[in-house]
Amino acid sequence: MVSPHASAPPLASPTPGAPYTRVKRHLKAGLAAGRWTPGALMPSEAALVAEFGVSRMTVNRALRELQAEGLVLRTQGVGTFAAPLHKVSSTLTLRDLHEEITARGHRHEAVVHVQRREGAPAALAAQLGVAPGSPVFHTLIVHFEDGTPLQCEDRYVNPECAPRYLESDFTLQTPTQVLFESTALWRAQYSIEAARPTAQEARLLQIAPGEPCLVVVRRTFTHDAAITIARLVHPGLRYTLEGQFTP
């Protein structure tokens, strides 16, 4: 009762991996195979303890992680149930564009059209949580992938969160990268919609004025203040957001 690992560690372990992963695998496999249909009662912790010959903490961890992954639902005093087939919610990756382009093995270039201090109009000031008319940083940058315009990034930054923002060379570093280094991101909010580009955006992206664009508006916050708000416009024909999810 001293060494839980006294027996044959790497000799020919009967089943690979840590015990809690074995329990998880077993349950996951059963779920994938439809052994427990959604809503069905699954084995109790005690039953799994007996079945696997491990301690309760171990099966508890396995079940807790399955719950965190959305595969099972647990109710104190009642039991563990196969999850009612998941909400259709999923992870969408909004990576830094530079990363995304270079990950594809392509060349990323940025052309800076605006990089200055401006007085914030009322609407913007409200969104950034600064006084109307107070100075904010404004950048307008077009990002190219192998010479083709891919994104028009119109961004306002709260100077209090990143006082040296305007000193950056945005042909070398994206605003996202700069802001990540200088601030503590704590929360982000975004919306995605399809819209026509403005005349300026169409010109900068070298597309026809009526061409549908995918517009992502993202606001990021520290734990108390708004850091930045960005409007990212992508030509609809050249850009697709992708994602997937596995329960």
Place this chain on the structure above:
Amino acid sequence: MVSPHASAPPLASPTPGAPYTRVKRHLKAGLAAGRWTPGALMPSEAALVAEFGVSRMTVNRALRELQAEGLVLRTQGVGTFAAPLHKVSSTLTLRDLHEEITARGHRHEAVVHVQRREGAPAALAAQLGVAPGSPVFHTLIVHFEDGTPLQCEDRYVNPECAPRYLESDFTLQTPTQVLFESTALWRAQYSIEAARPTAQEARLLQIAPGEPCLVVVRRTFTHDAAITIARLVHPGLRYTLEGQFTP
């Protein structure tokens, strides 16, 4: 040393919540306050054990969950570090449209335009993993929110996964709901782009032909086969995907 909870349970607990949540809260607060900048070494498990007077399993759980949430990075033999400010990835909720509309307190209606068996063209057959020309189920449904067209749902279903799909009354239940009940969803893949609607889509959605639309293409799979592929077209002016993330 027998009862860890012997002292004042609901009397006036010095700090609320389970011990592991207290440890988590403390660390989260420190991260939010910038007490550990990204990459900085955080207290070791042993240090937290001493600081909070709890067992190592307890602080281990707190740290493990923070890691799962992406707030810290841990390396065996090295230590725990404040996460390098998160990837910009985030959770996008793609809920069932019926839920979404009723959650807004609005009325949802569906008009079914197509509901039949068809032979699968080669391209579709390949995506669904069935033989070219073999029968697939096809539905074309327009969803309305308070009388306004909000989504045109063009969907093909693998008959093997949901043999009774066509028997449903889609004015009462969305295809998503039907499929969730009859199949074991295991993986979903989607893409989001901006595009012009087809002539038919424009007519069904009652919009101008050139109006930008947000197009979501979603494929869902069981653990081995494709269940369904859907093209969801939304008028750009009426529909926005929203999401947020908090580390």
Place this chain on the structure above:
DNA sequence: GAGTGGTCTAGACCACACG
């Protein structure tokens, strides 16, 4: 009251990284 999950503990062995 029996069964279930929620949580904690004290101690242990291990693998790994680094000086």
Place this chain on the structure above:
DNA sequence: GTGTGGTCTAGACCACTCA
């Protein structure tokens, strides 16, 4: 070797649910 995280155990108390 020392310190770190990774994991396991055996037993415990608790809160909850349901018959």
